[in-house]
Amino acid sequence: MKTPAKYLLPALMAAMAMQAPETAAANPTSPTYLPNIHGKSITTPVAWGASNNVIFMGVGGTSPAPYSDDTDGAAVLGFGIGDPKKNLGIQVSLISLDISEWEEYSMSAHIFKDLGNANAIGIGVENVMITEGGDSDESFYIVYSQGMQSDPFVNDDTGNSRLHFSIGAGTGRFGDKSPLDIADGKGEHGTYVFGNVAYEVADAFNLIADWNGLNLNAGVSKTFWLGSFPLAATIGAADLTDNSGDGVRLVFAVGTGFKL
Numbered sequence: 001m002k003t004p005a006k007y008l009l010p011a012l013m014a015a016m017a018m019q020a021p022e023t024a025a026a027n028p029t030s031p032t033y034l035p036n037i038h039g040k041s042i043t044t045p046v047a048w049g050a051s052n053n054v055i056f057m058g059v060g061g062t063s064p065a066p067y068s069d070d071t072d073g074a075a076v077l078g079f080g081i082g083d084p085k086k087n088l089g090i091q092v093s094l095i096s097l098d099i100s101e102w103e104e105y106s107m108s109a110h111i112f113k114d115l116g117n118a119n120a121i122g123i124g125v126e127n128v129m130i131t132e133g134g135d136s137d138e139s140f141y142i143v144y145s146q147g148m149q150s151d152p153f154v155n156d157d158t159g160n161s162r163l164h165f166s167i168g169a170g171t172g173r174f175g176d177k178s179p180l181d182i183a184d185g186k187g188e189h190g191t192y193v194f195g196n197v198a199y200e201v202a203d204a205f206n207l208i209a210d211w212n213g214l215n216l217n218a219g220v221s222k223t224f225w226l227g228s229f230p231l232a233a234t235i236g237a238a239d240l241t242d243n244s245g246d247g248v249r250l251v252f253a254v255g256t257g258f259k260l
Contacts, residue, residue, distance in 0.1 A: 033149045034118050034161065035147040036160040036206070038206040039198070039221025039222075041166065041208060043238060044196045045110070045122065045143045045194075046122075047120035047122035047166060049091040050079065051091065052259065053259055054079065054258070055078070055080075055259075056256065058075070059073060059076075059254060061073035061252060062252075066178070066239070072098070074098070074099060075095070076093050078094065089112050090109070091109065092109050095108065097136060104129075108124065108125060111124065117149060119145060120145050121143070121144050122143050123141065123142045123143075126140075126172070127139060138171075139174060140171045140172065146166075147164050149161065163198075164206075168193070170192060171192065177244055181214075181245070186244055190243070194210070195210065206221045208220065208236065215240065218236055229256055230257065231254065231255075233252075234251075234253045235250070237251070
């Protein structure tokens with residue numbers, strides 16, 4: 001298994017989530033308890049995404065890659081347009097699947113709708129290959145995300161929700177195991193259902209756990225501010241059970257974004 005794209009892209013959602021406070025300021029009738037600015041997943045999609053002319057970029061990877069002793073890396077460049085509150089947000093990503101050679105590229109797209117009350121629904125496709133090579137297959141999904149609105153789960157200083165969750169279903173990587181997993185006797189299929197939960201700790205970062213249809217993963221994510229530029233960082237441990245892969249591995253991603 002060569003590419004870490006399934007670990008990189010969800011982690012970089014932290015770079016897009018930073019738009020939530022801006023949306024709240026622009027619309028005073030929207031809920032106070034919007035999602036916070038930290039990442040909310042390790043390996044699974046969330047419904048929230050980039051919109052309103054936001055450009056984002058980042059790098060990430062996994063060490064070691066499944067059934068390998070090597071570290072793999074990937075990079076992403078993308079943009080978000082539209083207004084998910086009025087109609088739809090559209091997020092498109094270009095991914096380099098191997099940053100050691102820069103020869104294999106894919107695209108992903110995510111369309112989402114803000115339903116109000118800090119919840120959203122999204123549909124998307126990941127890893128549509130635009131060059132030859134690469135071992136990432138297309139995966140389609142639908143996902144619902146919610147920032148909890150109850151007072152016990154609100155950060156009084158920021159006015160944002162501390163507790164977030166998503167649930168969804170998809171094809172491809174959300175249920176089809178790799179040939180190496182099959183050869184290792186781990187079965188052919190997972191659940192095709194995925195989910196994640198993130199909770200903000202001490203006003204500082206999110207603790208995250210997710211199930212990607214094949215395995216359990218956990219980590220932390222925090223958005224730092226370098227002047228007026230956000231830097232979203234996520235680090236975690238993937239494949240915590242023996243349902244897939246050949247052991248626990250480190251996954252990481254760092255990214256930023258800005259509005260035109």
